[in-house]
Amino acid sequence: MSVSVLRNSSPSEPRILLAGVLALLVHLIFVAIMIFGLDWKDHPPEGMVVDIWTELPKPIQEPVKTQPPPKQLKPVPEPVKPKPESEPLKPEPPKPEPAKPEPVKSEPVKPAPQKALVESPIKKPDIALKQKPEPLKETKPDLEEQKKKEQEKTKEQERLKELEKQKELEKKKELEKQKELENKKELDKQKELEKQKELEKQKELQKQKEKELAAQQQREREAKAQREAEAQRAAQQAAARNQVTNEISKYKALILAKIKSRIVMPPDLPGNPVAEFNVTLLPGGDILDVRLSKSSGHAVFDNAVERAIFLSKPLPLPSDPALFNEFRNLNITVHYRE
């Protein structure tokens, strides 16, 4: 009995479920490593594609790169831009001209204060004379004789004084006239000097204008020269492109001719069926892939053309490897009847 019981107890295995969970865990970790660990494989192929083609096309890209140089030449317009700057300079010279009248106006203004200064000393004595006689007249009623005498004396004195004053006034007037003359002379001199200065300024301005004009002309000439150079370059580039396009079209025609020469035309097809093929080339003229992009409707004709394409391997390609990009994917259309 006891033995049979023990027998049954033997399969009671510890932690079966835990073992299953651990096994699942191991696999989940492994799958995660595979998924995230293999992601880097996406990138290297792209690098491969870039490496193959960047080196070969360089010879062509150099003529193509001449397009960027125009970009460098475009800064040339920048020296040309100064023109608008110089043009504003033209209006500027006129501004000094209106400014010239201003100094002229200021000249009369300056003399005006001078005249006022000259006149004011003259007027003040007049007032002083008028005030002084008035107190003298008031003393007359106190002592008539004395007053009379005094008045006479005073009158004489006054007369003398007036004479003296008149003389003084005359002298002053003369002095004033002299001063005025001197002032006028000075003013004239100043005016002349100013006029001379204005003339000099005008001359300088004219010189400046002339210089600016000359500079502008030089800039324009340089710009024109640069434009002409650019035009020449563009023309050269266009010519080079024309040559390239001529070369490309020439070789495409050669390829088509070679393919056509290999076609074994199936006899008696109705109409003029057209088959279009998309041909992928390798450098050297080898054919990587031929795809029928548009069937002619006659499988015989399609097959004949496809066979001819393979037979015409290697296809004629221009010796310049840079032009190969134009031939990598060729669209070839073949007509049944020419």
Added chain:
Amino acid sequence: MSTTVTQDMSFLHLISSASLLVQLVMLILVLISLSSWWFIFRKLFVIRYEIKKTDEFEDIFWRGVDLNALHQRIISSRYESGSLERIFAAGFGEFNKHPVGSDLDAVMESTRRAMRATYQREMDYLESHLSFLATVGSVSPYIGLLGTVWGIMNSFRSLSSVTQATIAHVAPGIAEALIATAMGLFAAIPAVVAYNRYASRTDQLATRFESFMEELSNVLQRRAAE
């Protein structure tokens, strides 16, 4: 050309774009790997448990405990007993069944037979599924290789339709085919390691059981002769 080069090369995409047979092989390998890892962990726990129980029982037995009490305790707690305990219980139970005064040789013979029978059963239990691990370790690389060969065959067959062969045409097919080999190796390597380790452990346990059986029969013989 550019379309093939820029193909998605991620792990999941490679698996989903593989051919049917390769996918089948991958599925089989995933199941094999899962079950093999399950058995690896199961056997790990079982063998650890047996070694621990054997250590404990030998420690108790050689301390000189009363054999009848030990036998009773083992029978009462039979679901937590180890292999060596069950061998002892089988031998001691058989020994006690014989009436006092019966032929000593016959008693010892039947006791040994009872112990040997339990020992065989216990060894069978300990070694169960080890053969599965051995099979996984030896066969799963071949299954993976089958998937790989099939995938490479397909990728080369697709090359025949292209006139100009490039590595870009073959690479995706080979990559997805090689995943099958990788999975086969992933299943095989731990299975082989586990099989070798567990086989040596169970061998060690077997020698311990056998030597204990000899020692126990000596003890019982001495006890019967008294």
